[in-house]
Amino acid sequence: MTASDSLPAADHRDGPVCATDLAPDLMHIILFGPGTGEGIVIVLPDGSVGVVDGVCGDQLTTLLDELKVSKAGGKQLLFACLTHPHSDHYAGFAALVRDRRPTHLWWAGDEELRFFEAFCAVMKHREGESPRHAGAAPPKWMGIDAVRVAIEDSFKNERPGTRHRVLSDRKRLLVHAGVVFESILPTTSEKLQALRELIARGSRESASRDGEKVNDLSGALLLSWAGKQILLGGDCNAGSEEQHHGWAGHGETIGQVQILKAPHHGSETAWHEASYKEWKPAVVLLTPFQRAGVHQPPKPEEIDQLRPYCPRMFMSTPKDWQLSKLAAEGFEDARVPLTASSGVIRVSVDASGTIKQIALHGAAHEI
Numbered sequence: 001m002t003a004s005d006s007l008p009a010a011d012h013r014d015g016p017v018c019a020t021d022l023a024p025d026l027m028h029i030i031l032f033g034p035g036t037g038e039g040i041v042i043v044l045p046d047g048s049v050g051v052v053d054g055v056c057g058d059q060l061t062t063l064l065d066e067l068k069v070s071k072a073g074g075k076q077l078l079f080a081c082l083t084h085p086h087s088d089h090y091a092g093f094a095a096l097v098r099d100r101r102p103t104h105l106w107w108a109g110d111e112e113l114r115f116f117e118a119f120c121a122v123m124k125h126r127e128g129e130s131p132r133h134a135g136a137a138p139p140k141w142m143g144i145d146a147v148r149v150a151i152e153d154s155f156k157n158e159r160p161g162t163r164h165r166v167l168s169d170r171k172r173l174l175v176h177a178g179v180v181f182e183s184i185l186p187t188t189s190e191k192l193q194a195l196r197e198l199i200a201r202g203s204r205e206s207a208s209r210d211g212e213k214v215n216d217l218s219g220a221l222l223l224s225w226a227g228k229q230i231l232l233g234g235d236c237n238a239g240s241e242e243q244h245h246g247w248a249g250h251g252e253t254i255g256q257v258q259i260l261k262a263p264h265h266g267s268e269t270a271w272h273e274a275s276y277k278e279w280k281p282a283v284v285l286l287t288p289f290q291r292a293g294v295h296q297p298p299k300p301e302e303i304d305q306l307r308p309y310c311p312r313m314f315m316s317t318p319k320d321w322q323l324s325k326l327a328a329e330g331f332e333d334a335r336v337p338l339t340a341s342s343g344v345i346r347v348s349v350d351a352s353g354t355i356k357q358i359a360l361h362g363a364a365h366e367i
Contacts, residue, residue: 007282007312013361016059017344019066026356027179027225029259031345032060033287033316037088040232040261042223043067045351046177050079050104052221052232053089054096059344069100078176079104083167083234084218085119085144088289094146097154104174105154106165106183107147108219110191115217116148118198167219170252180224184254185236189244190216215264216245222254226353229255231279233263238272247272254278258355259347261285266298266306276309283355284310285345286367288317303367316343318363 013021022028028043037055041063044050049069054060068074080102082093097105109115123141131138155164165173167183168191174181186194194217218234231254239246247263247270260281264270265288284306289296298306298315306313343364348357360366 007355008358010314010366011357011359013359015361017063017346017359017361019063021346021359022067023348023356026348026350027223029230029261029285029347029349030063031261031285031287031316033088033343037091038287039092044078044177044179045225047075048078048177049075050081050102051077051096051100052081053083053234054080054093055089055091064100076100077102079106079174079181081106081167081219081221082108082147083220083232084108084214085116085147086214086235087140087143089235090147091143094143094150097147097150104163104165105151106167106173106219107151108167108186108217110195111164111166113148113151115191115195115198116144116151118195119214120145120148122198169250173221178225182222182224184220184222184231184252185234185246185250186217186219187244187246187250189249190239190246193243193245215269218264220263222257225349226351228258228349228353230259230349231257231281232261233270235264235270237264237269238275247275256280258349258353259283259285260310262298262306262310264297265289266302268297268302268305271302271305273309276306279309281310282312283347283358284313285347286313286315288315313367314345314358314360314364315367316345316364318343319365 017030022043024047025045027045030041032039038053039055039060040052041060042050042052049064049067069077077100080096082090085108120141123139123144127139127141167186169185169187171183172180173183215235215237218236220234220236221232223230237246239248241248243249255278257279258281260279262284266286286298288298344361345364346359346361347355350356
């Protein structure tokens with residue numbers, strides 16, 4: 001019998017995730033998306049709360065409020081982690097840091113925030129200093145700069161015990177309530193190359209596509225508890241063993257993981273067969289790219305590629321998402337708040353490492 005054979009059947013829920021759904025003494029992994037983008041809330045066995053890529057849609061924000069995670073009279077957010085500065089991951093992160101005051105703050109890039117500054121320069125060159133017309137959404141560089149300012153302010157107002165850490169390959173970040181948090185990727189060579197290329201691009205007449213370099217910088221988190229592992233793959237790419245990049249080049253054995261948040265929405269660029277063979281995940285969680293378009297990941301052929309190594313896969317969207325008008329046309333505004341039509345996936349694990357519940361809220365479904 002494989003690990004997936006012993007998993008519970010998925011529990012379908014019409015409503016959003018509520019604090020009352022979260023049984024005590026368990027660890028809960030709660031994945032939001034798409035809508036504004038991807039956000040993950042982690043509730044630890046002692047009730048502490050952390051957020052990865054806190055794209056603060058309505059449901060995620062409401063859950064943090066219900067859990068009384070706030071700066072005024074509530075418990076402090078244990079950690080906030082930004083895997084990389086793409087808008088479907090950083091939107092709302094500045095507000096999260098400013099309003100929830102995390103004890104631990106982790107991000108991609110470097111301590112001097114040179115990467116954020118260089119990325120802002122590239123985006124400002126491409127988008128201009130201000131919105132193109134009245135009523136237009138603010139340029140993306142403003143959101144990136146807001147994250148940079150929030151992190152810098154957190155440095156200046158650091159409280160005793162607060163830790164600021166930059167994500168890099170196989171770095172232990174935190175041990176809390178018996179759960180070990182490590183960053184997996186990016187490698188040092190990836191960080192240096194991405195930074196050099198962005199700095200060079202900032203002065204060019206025409207800035208080329210930035211997405212690949214930012215994803216090269218993406219970090220991932222590995223959680224270990226009760227002898228089991230959970231890998232939250234960020235937007236890490238497959239990379240290259242020769243260049244010491246990505247899953248192919250990080251050079252460390254991760255071993256089997258129980259729960260995998262698929263890297264980069266299950267895309268071809270993140271596909272590394274040797275890693276999936278090593279991970280052998282019992283449960284795989286997927287969010288589509290933020291606009292959920294028919295030509296964006298995960299495409300049907302990408303899901304088929306995952307299936308031999310991922311026997312139980314769950315998607316945070318309706319079953320017909322690739323055929324829907326929303327998917328075909330894409331969101332008109334990437335900041336559309338999460339609604340009841342968006343899906344949330346919740347996986348709960350007990351102190352023995354057993355998955356006790358898989359709950360699919362709203363439109364989330366098993367593939």
